[in-house]
Amino acid sequence: xxxxxxxxxxxxxxxxxxxxxxxxxxxxxxxxxxxxxxxxxxxxxxxxxxxxxxxxxxxxxxxxxxxxxxxxxxxxxxxxxxxxxxxxxxxxxxxxxxxxxxxxxxxxxxxxxxxxxxxxxxxxxxxxxxxxxxxxxxxxxxxxxxxxxxxxxxxxxxxxxxxxxxxxxxxxxxxxxxxxxxxxxxxxxxxxxxxxxxxxxxxxxxxxxxxxxxxxxxxxxxxxxxxxxxxxxxxxxxxxxxxxxxxxxxxxxxxxxxxxxxxxxxxxxxxxxxxxxxxxxxxxxxxxxxxxxxxxxxxxxxxxxxxxxxxxxxxxxxxxxxxxx
Amino acid sequence: xxxxxxxxxxxxxxxxxxxxxxxxxxxxxxxxxxxxxxxxxxxxxxxxxxxxxxxxxxxxxxxxxxxxxxxxxxxxxxxxxxxxxxxxxxxxxxxxxxxxxxxxxxxxxxxxxxxxxxxxxxxxxxxxxxxxxxxxxxxxxxxxxxxxxxxxxxxxxxxxxxxxxxxxxxxxxxxxxxxxxxxxxxxxxxxxxxxxxxxxxxxx
Numbered sequence: 001x002x003x004x005x006x007x008x009x010x011x012x013x014x015x016x017x018x019x020x021x022x023x024x025x026x027x028x029x030x031x032x033x034x035x036x037x038x039x040x041x042x043x044x045x046x047x048x049x050x051x052x053x054x055x056x057x058x059x060x061x062x063x064x065x066x067x068x069x070x071x072x073x074x075x076x077x078x079x080x081x082x083x084x085x086x087x088x089x090x091x092x093x094x095x096x097x098x099x100x101x102x103x104x105x106x107x108x109x110x111x112x113x114x115x116x117x118x119x120x121x122x123x124x125x126x127x128x129x130x131x132x133x134x135x136x137x138x139x140x141x142x143x144x145x146x147x148x149x150x151x152x153x154x155x156x157x158x159x160x161x162x163x164x165x166x167x168x169x170x171x172x173x174x175x176x177x178x179x180x181x182x183x184x185x186x187x188x189x190x191x192x193x194x195x196x197x198x199x200x201x202x203x204x205x206x207x208x209x210x211x212x213x214x215x216x217x218x219x220x221x222x223x224x225x226x227x228x229x230x231x232x233x234x235x236x237x238x239x240x241x242x243x244x245x246x247x248x249x250x251x252x253x254x255x256x257x258x259x260x261x262x263x264x265x266x267x268x269x270x271x272x273x274x275x276x277x278x279x280x281x282x283x284x285x286x287x288x289x290x291x292x293x294x295x296x297x298x299x300x301x302x303x304x305x306x307x308x309x310x311x312x313x314x315x316x317x318x319x320x321x322x323x324x325x
Numbered sequence: 326x327x328x329x330x331x332x333x334x335x336x337x338x339x340x341x342x343x344x345x346x347x348x349x350x351x352x353x354x355x356x357x358x359x360x361x362x363x364x365x366x367x368x369x370x371x372x373x374x375x376x377x378x379x380x381x382x383x384x385x386x387x388x389x390x391x392x393x394x395x396x397x398x399x400x401x402x403x404x405x406x407x408x409x410x411x412x413x414x415x416x417x418x419x420x421x422x423x424x425x426x427x428x429x430x431x432x433x434x435x436x437x438x439x440x441x442x443x444x445x446x447x448x449x450x451x452x453x454x455x456x457x458x459x460x461x462x463x464x465x466x467x468x469x470x471x472x473x474x475x476x477x478x479x480x481x482x483x484x485x486x487x488x489x490x491x492x493x494x495x496x497x498x499x500x501x502x503x504x505x506x507x508x509x510x511x512x513x514x515x516x517x518x519x520x521x522x523x524x525x526x527x528x529x
Contacts (some may be wrong), residue, residue: 011515015489017496046522047490052464053471055491058369062379066369066386070361073391074354237353 001029006036014043078200087154121162150175183215193230196247202240209234209243213250228254232264241274248277252284262288266297275307282314289317346406349397357397361390364410371411375418375487376425377472385421389414404501411502415484422480474524482517489514 001009009026012018018026030036150173157170181188195208212227234247248268254261262285269281282301285294295318302314342363348356368389372382392413400409475483484503488494489510494502500510 008511008515011518012496012511015496015514017511042522042526043518046518046525049467049525050471050490050521052467053374053475054468055370055374058366058373059379062373062383063365063369066383067365069383070387070390073387074357074394077391077394237355239354 001025003033003036006030006033007039010036010040010043014040014047125163183211184220189215189227193226196230196234196243202243205234205238205240205243206246209238209250210246213246216250217253219253228258228261232261235264235268241277244268244272244274244277245280248280248284255284256288262291262294266294269297269301275310278307278310279313282310282317286317286320342406343402346397346400346402350400357394360393360406364407365390368410368414371414371487371492372418374491375483376421381421385414385417388417392417408498408501412504415488415502419480419484422483426476426480470525474521477524478517478520482513482520485510485513486517486521 006029009018013023153172153174155171159168192208192212195204199205231247231250235244238244251261255265265281265284269278272278288294298314298318302311302318305311345356345359369382369386372385376382393410488499496510497507500507
């Protein structure tokens, strides 16, 4: 081993990244080379010195300041539209197809397709030559314009017919629609549930969750339809406290019978950022306080919550029921 | 009774990271916040140590997580999320250091404040010098000198040295974060240590 290589390895060794067999070689070289030994000493000294500028723990003020600034910036961002997320996901799916075998297969299929299409086109061209007049009439067909009032969401493909002026463009449209109907109508419910999760506007989410919650409270069959799930999602994830509040109210009738609902409400009690929602959660849980997990959470909150109000309310609830021996 | 934990910690304990990423990709702000909580300390610590300025570190933290929020949909689970977020942060830090370097070179003044006639490296390698309080250097002054020597490195050398020496990452991970090979990272580390030794030995 020459000294140049040895010096490189001294660095890797000092940082614990030299494979064992190379470390052994290095030791042998060092035993007989004074200059490389000095080199190693110098590096040790450097490592020691460098620690005089230690990595300090982050100051709590700095942390809090940074956090606050980020949260403000994130709040100010418009939420991502569902179609933006969709397009991101599509790009991802496409990119993950890069796996070689899949790509090879696709290439094969595409090749075969282009080949047969080419043959077909050739035959067609010949036929077209034979009946040129007819072809001219076909080409003069008027172009169907996109529907009125619709936005074009994207263009999915453009194909030009060989040797002609004809172009085939495939596109997708977003057409504004309106639907009116009873709250019992499954289609209306479906739309409300979609709105409760996806709408960018807090007002729309608020309206939809409010209506769904009212349906649940009135007992108008929100069992099997997934409305309950939509409300639980809104309670857990909606950024707007008003929306979460309405979802909580809608879930109230089911706390006693549905364990999943109970869990969602318990989570809200523990985690929700808004004290009003947590207080409401306590009151909703009152009828089922005999449930051990509910008691446990109430105990936790009663003794260790940061908000004194919530501590008081949960203690009151606990005190109303005799302790089960 | 258990020590009260914050809501975020509970969320973290419950949902594994992959789940959080998926939810954040689907647009959940709560899941994204939980991810931020997992990495923010490391991010801020790294940015602070690299730039030596709270103000810059704060800016980098801000930009990094905003970027992560915008592009989380592009995260494809090909590398760890940790590597992904570090890649964003290191890129921002490199940009910041490059900007700083050009600004500093405008001044082109090298100051030697103390005028102490000491060879730092000679001092440390000699055990007796540290045991002798009369010759022991004030740790703070020493720290400043190290910092000054670090700024003489190129941004990339500085970054590799930071990630290896101070953050203790594997060279292979460093290579991955900086979009290069383990071998290149190793060579950069070698150059950095060489330059630093020259810098610190030359302080006489």
